[in-house]
Amino acid sequence: MDRAPGLSVRLKLTLSYAAFLMLAGALLLAAVWVFLLRYVPDRALLVASGTSDNGVFPIRSNLLRVFAPRAAAVMAFLLVFGLAGGWLLAGRMLAPLTRVADAARLASTGSLSHRIRLPGRQDEFRELADAFDTMLARLEAHVAExxxxxxxxxxxxxxxxxxxxxxxxxxxxxxxxxxxxxxxxxxxxxxxxxxxxxxxxxxxxxxQRSFTREDVDLSLIAEEATETLLPLAEKRGIGIETCGDVAPTVGSQALLLQLTMNLVQNAIVHNLPDQGTVWITTSARARTVVLTVENTGEKLAPQLVSTLTEPFQRGTERMHTDHAGVGLGLAIVKTITEAHGGTLTLTPRPAGGIRVTVELPAITAHTISGLDEEARHGRTARLRACRHQDPLPGSGPCPALLP
CATH class of the missing domain: 1.10.287 (Helix Hairpins)
Structure with missing residues (x-):
């Protein structure tokens, strides 16, 4: 929508400075009138000889006739001085904003590499420029991605x-x-x-984070994902061990299920050719809940692991499997985790394989709504035997989850 042109900020500041200076001059003249000229008599007084005061006192009309033109000249000088000085001071004060505006104008044309880098001490303009530089850096990285x-x-x-x-x-x-x-x-x-x-x-x-948030339990989501992918694990000869505690959080049930499905499917597909194992655990901490998915497999270099969350990045020989996927599994996991305010950590296991840890904000268990306790205990009865045992390989008799 077009708007009528108005006064610039620099001109407004200039007029404000000049008006303030004129007001100060007027107050000074008013003070002279109140405290000096009002006590001057309006008629001439003769002083008798022999007194300490000799001569004739000036009258008010004569003083006003002499003082008024000079007062007007002073006010005119203050006006010109206020306008010129205000224009220069306003330009100097607004110079940092001009640099920010120039950077924003360049950014609007698609050039995101420019930085303001405002020198000087830390003040409001410096904070604005630094915040704008940070925003440009994030935008540049986001656009490049x-x-x-x-x-x-x-x-x-x-x-x-x-x-x-x-x-x-x-x-x-x-x-x-x-x-x-x-x-x-x-x-x-x-x-x-x-x-x-x-x-x-x-x-x-x-x-876009365009999803409805609700109270969910990661332990139930982990169980559902495991049961869904169990036929794939049996076909490939992979054992699955699921252990964990109730892990309440807030988020999208569908997205968190997709996250867990991606992790478990990756752990199954990218495993040993035979007799491999996948460990799925959930736990609750003071302020976070944790979902951990580990698997056996080939040894992976830390440099390779750090790139697996990038879109269309695949590990060793992933393109040659019958369930190689589309290269977006861990990228989706990372995006869903960040959309829920969590963190994703990938760590290569010394014996081979990888450990993926998803940490999300926790809520208290009694606030979980919409979960039928009877259904919860019925669905998780098979996990109770291993829920408080160490899920790491060779650490205990936690059995593979069976249908």
Whole structure:
């Protein structure tokens, strides 16, 4: 919406300085009148000889006639001095804001690398400039991450589309080719494209934090994820051990379930070829609740582990598995964790595999609403035997969770 142009801040400050100076001059003249001129007689007085005072006292009209022009000249000087001095002082005071405005103007054109770096002592303008520099740095990092993510997403989406086109071209040029084989391959490629699209939508939803928060229990979510993925673990010969305490927090039930599903599926898929193990634990601390997912597997370098939460980053030989995913599993986990005000930590295990720890803000157990206690105890009865045991490998008889 267009607005009518108004006075600049510098001009407003200049007029304010000049008006204040004129007011001070007027008050000074008023004080001269009140405390001096009002006591001057309005008629001439003759002083008799022989007294200590000789001569004629001045009369008020003569003093006013002489004083008024000079007072007006002083007021005019104060006005000019106030306007000029105010303009210079306002420009000097507003110079830092001009630098901030220039930086904002550059940022609006897409240049986020510019920094104000205002010199001088710490004052209000310096705090504003430093805060603006911090915002620019975060925006630059966020935009760079989004651009990198968009480029990777475009590449990942282009791959299944290119494969589908190639399969269709082959089927069109070779009518004798087995149609069932082409359909099966197209089905697999399209399923992967759908999975990638759904993962991108989920990642966008978590980034925008557009979800309803409710009281949830991470221990129940961990159990549900484990039961859902148990057939995949049995197919790959992976044992799952689930232990933990009630871990109440606030967040989205669906997103936290997706977070746990991603962690457990990654732990199952990227494990030893046979006789691997996954450990899932939940615990409650003073102010946080913790979900930990560990697995056996190949030894991973710390440098590689630190990059696994980046979108489309995969570990050793992940592209060659039948459940390689779309490279967004841990990126989604990181985004969901941050959207819930938590922290995500990845640590390589000395014996091989990885330990993933999700720490979220806790709430008191009695505030959890909407959870049926009878259903809670019925669903978690299989976990009671191992709930207070150390879930680390070789530490106790905590059995694999069975259906």
């Amino acid at each position: 989004q651009r990198r993510f968009a480029a990777n997403a475009s590449h990942e989406l282009r791959t299944p589309l290119a494969i589908s086109k190639a399969l269709l071209d082959v089927a069109r040029t070779d009518p004798d080719r087995d149609a069932r084989e082409v359909i099966d391959r197209l089905h697999a490629v399209n399923a992967r494209a759908i999975d990638l699209t759904e993962a991108l939508l989920l990642l966008s939803r978590a980034n």
